[in-house]
Amino acid sequence: MTGPVVTRFAPSPTGYLHIGGARTALFNWLFARGHAGKFLLRIEDTDRARSTPEATQAILDGLKWLGLDHDGAAVSQFERAPRHAEVAHHLLAEGKAYKCFATQDEIETFRETARAEARSTLFQSPWRDVPPDQHPDAPYVIRIKAPRGGETVIADRVQGNVTIRNDQLDDMVLLRSDGTPVYMLAVAVDDHDMGVTHVIRGDDHLNNAARQMMIYAAMGWPLPVYAHIPLIHGPDGKKLSKRHGALGVDEYQRMGYPAAGMRNYLARLGWSHGDDEFFTDAQAQAWFELEAIGRSPARFDFKKLENLCGRHIAATEDAALLHELGEFLARTGQPPLDDCQADLLSKAMYCLKERAKTFPELIDKAAFVMKVRPLVPEAAAAVYLNDVSRGMLRELTLHLQSARWTRDDLEAVASQIAESHGMKFGQLAGPLRAALAGRTTTPSVIDMMLVIGRDETIARLTDAASEGT
C-alpha cells in the first residue's frame, strides 16, 4: 500500500454508540494515528426511517468522550445519494448493470420454489440479458451483473484469504425502484471517493466485502485493504445485547470510567502486543497492527475494565483528573465543584487517585474534603468514639496546636500519644479517622490532616471529642 493511510468509522445513526462500535472506531483511530494517516467519520444515514439526529449526536458525543477525534467533517451518506445513483447509471451505461423489472411477488415466488427444491435461493433475474428495446414501461431496479463463474478472494488482514465462490453472489440491487441507492453501493462508492485505504470493520461485513468488491471491479477501482474484526460478545458468550454489556458508551461515561481506561481496555479486547496490558495511547498507536487482532469474538469483562481504569486514574495528572471529574459530574447531572472544593480536591488528589477505579469511587474517597462541619459520624465510625478515645483526641489536639504540619511530625505526634496510652498508632487511627471523616474507609489519617490543614483538623477533632460529653 502506497500513500497515506486513510481509515474511517461508518456507524448507522439508528441508536446509541454501543461498545462494539466504539471498539471498531478505536481500531480505525489507532491504525490511522499510528501511521500518520487520516481517520474519517461517515454517518450511514440512508435509512431515513430509522436514522435520527439524536442518534447522530450520541455517536458524536461518544467519540468525543472517548477521545477518538476524526479528521474533517463527518460525511452524511444520505447527502451523497446523487453520486451513488450516478455510479449505478454509469455501470448501466457500461453494460455492467441492468434494469430488472421483476416484482417483489415474483422474487418471493422464486425464492419459495428454490427453497422447496433445495436449490440456491439467490434470485436470478430473467432481465439480465433482455435488450433495452424489449423493456416494459414499468418500475425497475438496477442490478449489477455478478460474475457468473470463478471465485472471489477477500485478502483480509485479520481473517486471512477468504474464498467465496461467485455462484454465491447474486445480481444485487444497486438502485431501488425509487432511485435511492442501497447500502452496498453507497459504502463502496463512499469508501472509494473518500480515499479510504483500509476498511476496518466488524466481521458481520466479511461476506459483504465480496459483494462490494464486485462494484470496485466493475468500476475499475483499486481495492482497499480489508480487516474484519470479530464482534464483542456478552459475559455469557452470546451476541451482545442490551441484556449484558451492550450499553451505549455514554453509559460507561455515566458509570464514571475514565476514557483512557476505556481505550486501553477496548484496545486490549481482541488485540494484543505480547504481554503488554497497561499502556498509553502513544504506545497503542505505535504497537497496533491489523495482523495482531484475534480472530475469535471476545467477551466484555467489567472487572478487567475496572482494574485498567484504576491504573489509569492513578497515572493521570491531577489537573487533568480534576477536569475529567468535572465532566463526569456534568454528565451525570451533579452540581459542579465550587472553587473551594476544587482547590481542596486538587490538594487531596495525590492520595485519592491511587485508591479509585472510577470517578464515583474517587468522589466517595474524597468525602472527607467535601463534607462540612459538624460531621455526623456513620454508625460504623461512631463506635470508635468513646470516653477513652475522646480523651486521646483532646490530648492530640493540644499537641497539634504547635506541631509542624509535616508528615513526619504529625506521625511522630500521633504515635507518641498512642504510645503514652500503651497503644499502637493503628489503634488511634480508628478514632482519628472517625473524627476527621466520620467514616471508616478513607485515605491515610496523616494525609487527611495534611490536606485539610491545621485549623480544620483541630476543629473536627474538637467536634468529635466534645460530642456525647
Added chain:
RNA sequence: GGCCCGUUCGUCUAUCGGUUAGGACACCAGGUUUUCAACCUGGGAAGAGGGGUUCGACUCCCCUACGGGCUGCCA
C-alpha cells in the same frame, strides 16, 4: 437450507511443529499495613471431541459438535 468465520485457564490473551503451555484480570491462602485501595509471596486453573500428516502437534489437514455471521428494493 446454502455459503463464510471462529473454538488455549472462569475472562482477555501469548505460543506462529519441539515450552514444566507464559502473562494479565478474577479467585483462594499468607505477608506488609492506619481503614480502604495499593503492594509482596504462594496456589488452583486451559489447548471442544475424533481422525489423520509428522520423529514430534495447541500449532498443518479432514470430520463432528458448539458459537457467530451473511444469504433483502435493511444498514
